[in-house]
Amino acid sequence: MKQAEKSIQKPKSMYARFERKPGEDKTNTHYCPGCGHGIVHKLIAEALDTLDMAERTVFISPVGCSVFAYYYFDCGNIQVAHGRAPAVASGVTRANPGNFLISYQGDGDLAAIGTAEIIHAANRGEKMTVFFVNNSIYGMTGGQMAPTTLLGQKTTTTPFGREFMNEGNPIRIAEMIAILDAPVYVARASVHNIKAIMQARKSITKALQAQRDGKGFALVEILAPCPSGWKIDPQESAAWVEKNVLPVFPLGEFKDETVGREGISRARNAASDEQIISLLGLDTAPPHFALSNPKAASLRVLCAGFGGQGIMLLGQMLAHLGMRHGLEVSWLPSYGPEMRGGTANCSVVFSEEAVGSPIVEYPDLLVIMNGPSLDKFLPALVPGGVLVYNSSIIENAPRREDVQIVAVPASDLALQAGSERAANIVMFGVIVSVYGSFSEEAYSHLLAEFFTSEKILGINEKALRAGMEYARNI
Amino acid sequence: MASYIHIEPENCKGCGLCIAVCPGKQLSFSGKFNQHSYNYMQAKNEACTACGLCYYACPEPGAIAVHKSAAE
Incomplete structure (x- = not known):
């Protein structure tokens, strides 16, 4: 075995073998070549390692391409109904305040069917970190229009390109969440090129750290390539994001109150047992x-x-x-x-x-x-x-x-x-x-x-x- | 022992995202196919500085590991 001082490799918060995954292949993810989900998974797992959070983390998998996130993360896992991850995470964090909650959602899950859940969980300042993967398309179901699909973007349900007149504008979730009072950290990052990936790594760590430190709700929207859905080569996806996605979805931190903000305490119930009885x-x-x-x-x-x-x-x-x-x-x-x-x-x-x-x-x-x-x-x-x-x-x-x-x-x-x-x-x-x-x-x-x-x-x-x-x- | 990149052929999906990020141009398609019929990457490992950028650019958790030499 070769001796090395330090290795950069699959984080410990990911299983060495993906035993929950059916079939013979227990070491590959189910994601397509060039998919952004794998990168986001690695960055989250690395941050869980760094912050020593995995033992107390419950990872909520959504419906969508990342439905099988529980194959990969070596922590508590729950796979929930479409769009309901923030609702289930709210329940878990209320029942077990000692847990760290990750709600991992795609754009169909969070920005379409789960719009109500995410907004109200954010508004209540639930103690959770939301990773919102925006690839501007419904990947798993074969490339239909998502709420985040760009104007002019062709999908199977917008064969002539999305038009405001028909489908409205792509929805900017990070900006929407940032205007609420309760969230402590809201950012948009991207994994389309290496510079963006290293910045996303910081945002992901910061959002998890906010929860570890008891500050409350944090959301990181992450722009991710979907070469299969976009029908382009993985190596062309970075340029595609630069040209088409970034003008509509600018990167940055829209809210950062991680310093100097008191966490939301739920140590006391709104009514005592005697009052309810x-x-x-x-x-x-x-x-x-x-x-x-x-x-x-x-x-x-x-x-x-x-x-x-x-x-x-x-x-x-x-x-x-x-x-x-x-x-x-x-x-x-x-x-x-x-x-x-x-x-x-x-x-x-x-x-x-x-x-x-x-x-x-x-x-x-x-x-x-x-x-x-x-x-x-x-x-x-x-x-x-x-x-x-x-x-x-x-x-x-x-x-x-x-x-x-x-x-x-x-x-x-x-x-x-x-x-x-x-x-x-x-x-x-x-x-x-x-x-x-x-x-x-x-x-x-x-x-x-x-x-x-x-x-x-x-x-x-x-x-x-x-x-x-x-x-x-x- | 110099720093080096380890590619796990069966975990590489041949997306090629690692190629462009390597400052030392150490990575390329191998021209060979793994059991999933992906043309997997190969690393020359002649001038790896263990910067780790290929690891971060890679979407597949088990495909790339970068080992930094004790000397560097």
Whole structure:
């Protein structure tokens, strides 16, 4: 073996053999000849060696040509969904603040499908270093236009060249990120020639060092040749970058606050555990009651009406009522995008055993607040089941001989109680009376839980009593 | 022992990016093909100063290693 004082060779932060790579060849990367990714990989690995960071680093591989970065880097690795690397990195750094995070992304990944993720991770100043490899094309998928494709550049999806009129301008990510307050270091480097490579080496090291020193978010955009995608010889790629890419994507440091900047501390949570427990009302144990008969112990309920009638609330109250009586329950809402006026329904299941499915296809109890819902759901009510419907709105009495039908002028009774909007609580009063299984004491607990305004609570208490009273006199 | 460039023939993809960066013009295509059918590089190693530029210009992590002589 030849003796040498010093060797410049593959960094230790890269595996000696790429055992994760399928096939016989465990020493080559999967990249094309002349691809910039390999150079960027080497520079990152070298910086991880220099800064002694690899042991604590989690490298997030994207979707794109660099999807297999985890074959090469000898550190923690996660390969994530397209564009989501900064989101996953945010999660990892929040959960394990001691880790160093690298989000390695191409231009399709970061600047197209992942635009939202990168901007918000940068804006939150997440503790991560982002390496954004910009080769102005979608390499892996065969050379389609990327957000960074140059005007006039021919790709498979811009066969006549990209035109502003059609596709807009190439997007300058480094400049965009640099205007945010939180990022500490933002630069654009290039690996198209040796001078640029040595400068990129400095930027990459600086961006990682910023994270090691706890400063926060750093991003280095790196211009990289894609000879295959550009359909040129690797040795022509440097001149191609000089002529076409650099005029649009100037190199430089757009933001450098690595000196004199305090890191972002996330040592304290925005809210204490006690605050959250109290907010969720989990600091006091809710009262429990006993069922007085088993009629409601196993029940599948469907409530339906139009949005704004309190269908969801009615279902939630029923579910809570069951829960307070020691039953297993589920509540499953289904509604359109409209807050008011659309159709809405929800399913509630009461069971003495764990609820297998929250979906109620054939209800035992059908609560109907408007006409269209009656037409839609009445055929599904099981024989022997109960239909409770709002007769203030539905004029034609439903016809089915094999079920118990309870007509309730719910809207009228609610109006008398103080607001037509309490019709759902009238229905609640009727339902609990029809079954007679629940503790009356539970109702007032529930109302107080659901209605915090004294005025609204008063109206709903009246509505509840009106419903119960009505049911008793049927 | 003088400084020298080691080319790993099976890891070289023959892109030729190292040729232009070498100040001493030590690198060239070998005219021979490896198992991946790439015309891999060869190093003359007559005047290598171990500047390392060929290593940095090379996209393939395992293709080039530069060994600096203890004397230099």
